[in-house]
Amino acid sequence: xxxxxxxxxxxxxxxxxxxxxxxxxxxxxxxxxxxxxxxxxxxxxxxxxxxxxxxxxxxxxxxxxxxxxxxxxxxxxxxxxxxxxxxxxxxxxxxxxxxxxxxxxxxxxxxxxxxxxxxxxxxxxxxxxxxxxxxxxxxxxxxxxxxxxxxxxxxxxxxxxxxxxxxxxxxxxxxxxxxxxxxxxxxxxxxxxxxxxxxxxxxxxxxxxxxxxxxxxxxxxxxxxxxxxxxxxxxxxxxxxxxxxxxxxxx
Amino acid sequence: xxxxxxxxxxxxxxxxxxxxxxxxxxxxxxxxxxxxxxxxxxxxxxxxxxxxxxxxxxxxxxxxxxxxxxxxxxxxxxxxxxxxxxxxxxxxxxxxxxxxxxxxxxxxxxxxxxxxxxxxxxxxxxxxxxxxxxxxxxxxxxxxxxxxxxxxxxxxxxxxxxxxxxxxxxxxxxxxxxxxxxxxxxxxxxxxxxxxxxxxxxxxxxxxxxxxxxxxxxxxxxxxxxxxxxxxxxxxxxxxxxxxxxxxxxx
Numbered sequence: 202x203x204x205x206x207x208x209x210x211x212x213x214x215x216x217x218x219x220x221x222x223x224x225x226x227x228x229x230x231x232x233x234x235x236x237x238x239x240x241x242x243x244x245x246x247x248x249x250x251x252x253x254x255x256x257x258x259x260x261x262x263x264x265x266x267x268x269x270x271x272x273x274x275x276x277x278x279x280x281x282x283x284x285x286x287x288x289x290x291x292x293x294x295x296x297x298x299x300x301x302x303x304x305x306x307x308x309x310x311x312x313x314x315x316x317x318x319x320x321x322x323x324x325x326x327x328x329x330x331x332x333x334x335x336x337x338x339x340x341x342x343x344x345x346x347x348x349x350x351x352x353x354x355x356x357x358x359x360x361x362x363x364x365x366x367x368x369x370x371x372x373x374x375x376x377x378x379x380x381x382x383x384x385x386x387x388x389x390x391x392x393x394x395x396x397x398x399x400x401x402x403x404x405x406x407x408x409x410x411x412x413x414x415x416x417x418x419x420x421x422x423x424x425x426x427x428x429x430x431x432x433x434x435x436x437x438x439x440x441x442x443x444x445x446x447x448x449x450x451x452x
Numbered sequence: 453x454x455x456x457x458x459x460x461x462x463x464x465x466x467x468x469x470x471x472x473x474x475x476x477x478x479x480x481x482x483x484x485x486x487x488x489x490x491x492x493x494x495x496x497x498x499x500x501x502x503x504x505x506x507x508x509x510x511x512x513x514x515x516x517x518x519x520x521x522x523x524x525x526x527x528x529x530x531x532x533x534x535x536x537x538x539x540x541x542x543x544x545x546x547x548x549x550x551x552x553x554x555x556x557x558x559x560x561x562x563x564x565x566x567x568x569x570x571x572x573x574x575x576x577x578x579x580x581x582x583x584x585x586x587x588x589x590x591x592x593x594x595x596x597x598x599x600x601x602x603x604x605x606x607x608x609x610x611x612x613x614x615x616x617x618x619x620x621x622x623x624x625x626x627x628x629x630x631x632x633x634x635x636x637x638x639x640x641x642x643x644x645x646x647x648x649x650x651x652x653x654x655x656x657x658x659x660x661x662x663x664x665x666x667x668x669x670x671x672x673x674x675x676x677x678x679x680x681x682x683x684x685x686x687x688x689x690x691x692x693x694x695x696x697x698x699x700x701x702x703x
Contacts, residue, residue, distance in 0.1 A: 212574040258575055282572075290572045321533075321541045323463040324509055324579055381632040 256438035311445035319384030330440030336411025344417035507689035562696035570635030581691030587662025595668035
């Protein structure tokens with residue numbers, strides 16, 4: 202038995218999220234169906250770095266799985282891509298030690314949220330949130346810095362509020378103007394890990410601040426009072442990309 | 453009766469092209485269905501600057517139509533976008549003289565063809581041609597200059613070879629590296645007008661040159677012998693965008 206690590210990208214538009222759910226099209230299911238064909242019809246579990254929600258995309262998602270067959274990484278990459286549907290693509294395959302774990306060994310993750318403040322763009326509608334009105338980017342840039350550091354993000358988790366540990370560290374949070382498209386911005390978070398809906402809720406809070414409905418300092422208040430009942434609307438899924446997953450070991 | 457000019461964009465992925473065809477989903481049909489609702493249930497013909505093929509996108513397509521009802525351009529824009537599906541968006545509406553014609557008055561058009569020479573990208577699969585191998589861009593940049601000027605483009609038209617007049621003028625043709633994505637290029641043509649499949653055939657020829665299967669000077673030979681039977685494969689539709697339509701009058 203050998204353990205393999207893969208890096209892959211996907212278009213989340215036509216998936217009900219990463220994780221297997223009976224009767225629904227998921228990324229994990231497509232990967233496992235494909236690996237079953239490669240691995241002598243044996244059910245092969247895929248362990249990703251984490252889940253992504255319905256319609257969320259990935260530029261770099263990572264996973265590991267074990268195979269019984271003998272195959273070179275080059276051939277495995279080709280085999281995976283020849284069976285996978287055209288909205289998933291595996292661009293890197295490596296053999297790793299049997300104690301490597303794609304989720305437990307994660308050191309940091311990066312998420313990018315794309316938002317268009319200009320006129321509606323049909324070709325981007327599944328890939329950039331079409332906000333289509335002006336936001337106070339200056340206020341949002343001040344606000345986003347308050348997310349940096351180690352905080353209890355309980356208030357930014359829509360579900361599972363009973364979750365025991367919502368403390369996470371955000372190393373860097375920033376808002377960049379798109380190099381290519383006018384009126385388009387990329388909101389970027391790098392951290393130890395993110396809770397369910399956390400990024401979309403943080404972006405939702407930033408949009409509220411950009412619209413003048415909240416103040417940048419409100420983020421400080423919410424993070425200091427994680428059990429407060431702040432009204433936060435999560436930003437739509439289509440603007441969100443899992444952009445990087447880093448490990449202690451050099452992959 | 454008043455005549456209106458519109459500028460609109462669309463995602464061609466789920467359309468069978470611009471022009472109405474019975475039983476198929478087309479952009480013209482969606483526009484006319486919408487205008488019928490606005491124009492007191494009266495059939496309203498839409499005259500675009502020209503057709504685009506199945507799966508071809510538009511950043512800027514233009515059209516005109518006549519309405520009997522009284523409506524401000526602001527209200528008409530809102531009404532159009534509220535009825536149109538989310539893969540078409542009208543971003544400009546103007547009232548124009550009754551002798552304006554969106555096709556006959558065209559002065560020039562611009563097409564952009566997007567091509568990815570790097571690894572396959574799932575989120576771009578419907579918006580950028582996934583060529584996924586290296587091309588000799590230097591040779592292609594020399595080759596593309598031979599398209600500039602006034603030529604008989606008969607050899608670059610897949611169908612309707614009997615067409616009487618295939619003489620067109622290309623003002624400018626260039627290849628730009630994408631500002632945002634590594635290994636992505638934009639092939640750009642500005643000209644008086646383009647024949648059916650002409651841009652995709654010119655791009656197909658450029659790719660052949662980039663692969664070393666033809667030489668840049670072959671374009672000169674083909675243009676000088678328009679009835680030659682050169683083997684040209686048209687590039688896939690998904691990379692193509694109608695990017696601009698210009699008129700004599702300032703619109």
